[in-house]
Amino acid sequence: MPKTRKQKEEEVKKLTDNLNNSKSVVFTSSKGLSVADSQDLRRSLRAEKVNFQSSKKTFLKEALKQARFNEVEMTDWQGSIAVAFGTEDEVAPAKILNNFAKKHEQLEIKVGFLEKELISLEKIKELALLPSRIELIAKTVGTIKAPISGLVNVLSGNIRNLVNVLNALKETKN
Numbered sequence: 001m002p003k004t005r006k007q008k009e010e011e012v013k014k015l016t017d018n019l020n021n022s023k024s025v026v027f028t029s030s031k032g033l034s035v036a037d038s039q040d041l042r043r044s045l046r047a048e049k050v051n052f053q054s055s056k057k058t059f060l061k062e063a064l065k066q067a068r069f070n071e072v073e074m075t076d077w078q079g080s081i082a083v084a085f086g087t088e089d090e091v092a093p094a095k096i097l098n099n100f101a102k103k104h105e106q107l108e109i110k111v112g113f114l115e116k117e118l119i120s121l122e123k124i125k126e127l128a129l130l131p132s133r134i135e136l137i138a139k140t141v142g143t144i145k146a147p148i149s150g151l152v153n154v155l156s157g158n159i160r161n162l163v164n165v166l167n168a169l170k171e172t173k174n
Helices: 005-021 035-047 057-066 092-103 121-129 133-173
Strands: 024-029 050-055 081-086 108-114 117-119
Touching: 005 050, 005 057, 005 081, 024 092, 035 050, 035 092, 050 057, 050 092, 057 081, 081 092, 092 108, 092 121, 108 121, 117 121
Parallel strands: none
Antiparallel strands: 024 081, 024 108, 050 081, 108 117
């Protein structure tokens, strides 16, 4: 059954809202991807809080126009297009889709946006190599913590040595 005009407008509005609220966006074509593989992809994207939406090119073109993303050229793209929206982590959509595309040749990454700037397939692959936001925070905390831990170890070492010397003196007097 064909979609009504209202349903079409709602889909375009949802796409536009996702485009406006995302830190990163990755466009893919998944022509020939099996249903099971598609469900695996959606599951892994959902686990990282990445929105994933398939759409017709006409709806996507209208949403891109409304969101003022005019740089995307979709004339040679075949089939429906799926879009991954990274609202929390900029790296997550690129990382998940790039890893999935390595195992499944049917998934083809087209282009993307990072902070509303158009990025190419090569830039998406570079972005996929970056550590996630949580990994970067953990590394930063570890770097900040390292000097403090070293200081604590040095200070406790002096006290430990003093206790050992006093204990040795006590044992020699007994």
